[in-house]
Amino acid sequence: MPVLVMKFGGTSVATLDRIKRAAKRVSREVANGNDVIVVVSAMSGETNKLVGYVNETSPMFDAREYDAIVSSGENVTAGLMALTLQEMDIPARSWQGWQVPLKTSSAHGAARIDDIPTTNINDKFGEGMKVAVVAGFQGLSNEGRITTLGRGGSDTTAVAFAAAFDAIRCDIYTDVDGVYTTDPRITDKARKLEKVSFEEMLELASLGAKVLQTRSVELAMRFKVKLRVLSSFEEYDPNAGTLICAEEDIVENNAVSGVAASRDEAKMTLVSVADRPGIAAAIFGPLAEGGVNVDMIIQNISEEGRTDMTFSCPVDQVARAEAALAAAKERGDVNFEALVSDKNVAKISLVGIGMRSQSGVAAKMFKTLSDEGINIKVIATSEIKVSVLVDRKYTELAVQALHDAFELEKA
Amino acid sequence: MPVLVMKFGGTSVATLDRIKRAAKRVSREVANGNDVIVVVSAMSGETNKLVGYVNETSPMFDAREYDAIVSSGENVTAGLMALTLQEMDIPARSWQGWQVPLKTSSAHGAARIDDIPTTNINDKFGEGMKVAVVAGFQGLSNEGRITTLGRGGSDTTAVAFAAAFDAIRCDIYTDVDGVYTTDPRITDKARKLEKVSFEEMLELASLGAKVLQTRSVELAMRFKVKLRVLSSFEEYDPNAGTLICAEEDIVENNAVSGVAASRDEAKMTLVSVADRPGIAAAIFGPLAEGGVNVDMIIQNISEEGRTDMTFSCPVDQVARAEAALAAAKERGDVNFEALVSDKNVAKISLVGIGMRSQSGVAAKMFKTLSDEGINIKVIATSEIKVSVLVDRKYTELAVQALHDAFELEKA
Incomplete structure (x- = not known):
């Protein structure tokens, strides 16, 4: 049975x-x-x-x-x-x-x-x-x-x-009755997705769409378990909710499936780090040991053997990161002029497996934000995601503008 | 250790x-x-x-x-x-x-x-x-x-x-801080016992002194576990509480250790039962099967081949007992003229291992109750206990009078 x-x-x-x-x-x-x-x-x-x-x-x-x-x-x-x-x-x-x-x-x-x-x-x-x-x-x-x-x-x-x-x-x-194109509290144009791929759900889950524990999605992907998220407060409907499934079970994809926002981010910059082989390990080793979950990492171009290194982490881990880096400097493992922390940022991400085959998503994202006068502080991309850090006060505006620009309200 | x-x-x-x-x-x-x-x-x-x-x-x-x-x-x-x-x-x-x-x-x-x-x-x-x-x-x-x-x-x-x-x-x-000679709510002369034997505690526990689960006392007696009951709300004192132990660990005994009262009793009498071999089994078999916990059983002397049979049980089991006996009569297993239920009785018991060696306890009990004008309805005795059923309204009076008569306030 x-x-x-x-x-x-x-x-x-x-x-x-x-x-x-x-x-x-x-x-x-x-x-x-x-x-x-x-x-x-x-x-x-x-x-x-x-x-x-x-x-x-x-x-x-x-x-x-x-x-x-x-x-x-x-x-x-x-x-x-x-x-x-x-x-x-x-x-x-x-x-x-x-x-x-x-x-x-x-x-x-x-x-x-x-x-x-x-x-x-x-x-x-x-x-x-x-x-x-x-x-x-x-x-x-x-x-x-x-x-x-x-x-x-x-x-x-x-x-x-x-x-x-x-x-x-x-x-x-x-x-909640499923996975949405974005947080419905931010825009009432948010649309419930009928299907979403494991990969997208993983990005969405780790980006702050708190519908499912990230590990459960990883596990479902590994063992090809068809997952469905649905509300226990709605009338029974065999097709309710959102199905989270393998990419091959989704017939056609929009370039972008959803916009995620994560408010509790911080941006930290090590100013004028000596640029030598092994410097990244010297910085991020102590941070990992100190229990800091580093997310995005950006290294600027090097000038005269020195560079700036920027990373993001959850805002409540800033003190921990500062302590770990101060200790590393003390030990002589890493040399930098200053550590600048910005605790007022949010991460806005576009997620979609369709990005793999459709170009121009990032460019359109940057233009949309620019049109709204929102300055981008950090950019990071993966195969199915483009993330940017912006001032936290622009969170809602950025999400609404991107949701409109990519017409996510349309199936 | x-x-x-x-x-x-x-x-x-x-x-x-x-x-x-x-x-x-x-x-x-x-x-x-x-x-x-x-x-x-x-x-x-x-x-x-x-x-x-x-x-x-x-x-x-x-x-x-x-x-x-x-x-x-x-x-x-x-x-x-x-x-x-x-x-x-x-x-x-x-x-x-x-x-x-x-x-x-x-x-x-x-x-x-x-x-x-x-x-x-x-x-x-x-x-x-x-x-x-x-x-x-x-x-x-x-x-x-x-x-x-x-x-x-x-x-x-x-x-x-x-x-x-x-x-x-x-x-x-x-x-509570121990086992008392009687319920302190009934008389302020109630005295905490320093020691009490397993046998006495068993009688007291089953008679309504709800300090310990009866089974725990049985188990302690079987395995000779020294049990102590004491309060967690009093200051620490290595000799606090009441020790429940084997009889041989108690140097000297009063004839009576305590007076117990159980209010929720009922007395039931089968009037004019045919007195023949097997009649007790014919009555008490169906009661046991019906889930009635019969306590005391008294059979009066037989006259012309018929007798009265009286027993006691918890008052909330009276309906069950009546149903079981009616069914037994219906089947022809037992023949009686009438079933009289008295739901207004209490059981008063004297308990003490000293009774074994000291005579006159029962006689003194009956005289004490008689002096107070309390009519005794049923008497039952065991080696270390004398129990009587009386009208429930006399519960406090009976306990106080017996506590005084046997001087239980004195160690």
Whole structure:
């Protein structure tokens, strides 16, 4: 029998009534002839409450105890979902991570999934069970301790189950009804995408479209899991939401699929760095060790053996970056005249797999921004993305102008 | 190193501050040179909240899902207690039931403990861990599912760990400071007992002194675990609370240790039953099958081949008892003229192992009640107990009079 994975996030299971609504969606898929694996998050608010307890008790907490504590919210929802389905006469039972067992690395708080044996659950499907309800976000380490996959980890749980059980699709039910051409709060012209490729979704997810955990998209791409994002608050519609799928499943592409904006960026420039082989490693090695997530990197042309090096990072990591670079200078590993930090920038990105075959996207982007009087501070490009840093105050204006220029409101 | 078991009930871990207070008590016992096993309940209110969710979702719930859900509260407290101890620089970690694993029968909601392997925890004690924090109330069935031991089951968890680890003592921290000669709300002459025997505690526990779960006392008696009940809200005192121990550890006994009162009793009389061999089985078989907990049984003398049969049971089981007996009469299994139910009775009991060697306790009890004008409806005795049923309105008066007559305020 085909297996379908359905994942319900915290807002979709926030109350007993909402759990019942979610269960009705599950029952429809069972009636359609599927065996269903339901992955649930904690009731919304629960995980935050537990994280609050942990932080108040022990600011530098033991991550193993953190995981044992915060994973309990998902266990409650899994049991309640199983009971709700049973009340609807659907044979169902719950599984906690260690019962599957969903085996992970021992990196508590951010564990990687190693293996999902299918025997236990498939045996029950064989005995007539129709729905396996799985507590998301959690797993079991080799040491026999509970691990968690990081915030949003239930998305990754769902995709991993879909891969392990060779599911026909993985439906992610959330509080938005799909992936949009841009943030609908910025422009009401934002249009829901019917389909988007894994590659585009990865860029969008990491650029601030917080619909899906980035790792879950990576995993779906690797194992070719058809992912669908849809709202648990809309009426049932078999074609609802946005399908995230392989490029070959998308017949025709616009050059640009979406505009993403990320506000919490900072730009840092090392002025007059000695330009010698190994200088990039000397700069970015210490930053990586210091836990700074460097995003864009630009090296200007060299003059008289010296150059300027600019990079961007999340704004809350500026202090960390400054400390790491000051220490490197102190040790004599790197020599620069000054470090200039600009904490008032935003990153605006155009994303689209169609860019590969259609030229002129970047040029049109720059002209559009220029026409609006928006100065571009840094440019970076990849095969399917053009990103620029601009003053943060221009975020909305830039997104609206680009959305219009590329006519993203049209399918 | 000696192992001490300390159990903290829901009110003792109701907030992060209280968990900290409890952890301080644990730290003192560690400083005294003990390895400590701490058994925790859920933060007070949590289990009720989860039980509420289950009942609302599914009135005739699957007990396996019930157990998976309601056991999560203890997991949270266990992790928080471990973190709190770590913050005090005490090496500690948490164990959930399945991690020990605490193996139980598959009677979900009321599972019996089969085995507690000591290897995992002892290995960690060997590596320098000082405190194992165990989530109470829960275990693991042979089918790999989470079980619970019934309400108050954390007491039983604690005693079972004390037995398995051959602990020097099992301290039950609760919101009362010990076992009293009677309910202090009925008479302010009630005196805290320094020591009480397992047998007496069993009678007191089952008679309504709700300090300890009855099963935990049975288990302590079987494995000769020294149990101490004490308050987590009083200043630290190594001799606090009441010690529940074997009879031979109590040097001298009063004839009577305590007076217990149980209000929610009913008396039922089958009038004019045919008195023939097998008649008791014909009556009490159907009652047992109907789920009626029959307590006292009195058969009056027989006249002309007929007799009256009286028994007592909890008042909320009267309807069930009437239905079971009506059905038995219908089937012709038992023949009686009438069934008279009296729902307005209370059971007053004197308990004391000294009764075995000191006569006249029952006679003195009857005279005391008679002097107060209290009519006795039913009498039942065991080796260490005399119980009577009286009108419920006399409960307080009877307890006060007996407490005075036997001078229980004196040690």
